[in-house]
Amino acid sequence: MKCSQRQEFVIGGYTAPQGARTGFGALLLGVNDAQGVLQYAGDVGTGFTEKALKDLKRDLDERVRSTSPFAVGTKIDGRPQWVTPDLVAEVSFGEWTRAGHIRHAVFRGLRADKEARTVVREKALRLLSAKASSVSAAHRALAVSEHRDVTNPQRVIDSRTGTTKLELVRYYGLVGTCAAGPGHLRPRGLGGTAVAARG
DSSP states (O other), X not given: OOOOEEEEEEEEEXXXXXXXXXXXXXXXXXXXXXXXXXXXXXXXXXXXXXXXXXXXXXXXXXXXXXXXXXXXXXXXXXXXXXXXXXXXXXXXXXXXXXXXXXXXXXXXXXXXXXXXXXXXXXXXXXXXXHHHHHHHHHHHHHHHHHHSOOSSTTOEEETTTTEEHHHHHHHXXXXXXXXHTTTTEEEEEESSSEEEEEO
16 A cells, blocks of 8 residues: 655745646745755645646745745756745655655645744654554454444445445544544544544
């Protein structure tokens, strides 16, 4: 199973659109290092609707500048247009390269609630080994399915995927430990739908 990562990045510029594309080609992304210097982290050129391209291009045009906001010496191919780095994009991606760039990036939206200066490279949590994880996950899933009274366990709750109530309960058994994490997000129950409560 291929997993993707997701985090925020500062927008430091963009490339020109190619072919029939409007607005821009790709956003140039960065993260702040320990000294607060914006380090280039790659680009994202997919995941935009036509409306997003138009709206974002308008926002970018208001921030155009002549110098790169990235660390001195950063090499970026082509002729990028630089912008003031105060917009934050949420992006999902496949992995980080050894050079510190992201691969297989997809734009998910802007984060108006996040300040650009607080954006840093996030560290992925280490999980148990695949074998240990699958054994403990299987035990948790079995325990959840055997020790909870699930009414109408075969009832389909998502017609698109065919997911049943029992499958959802088992899923929560598998991911419960991760979701509970440090205790700030715990599954509370199923009343036709899944409810996660802060507490």
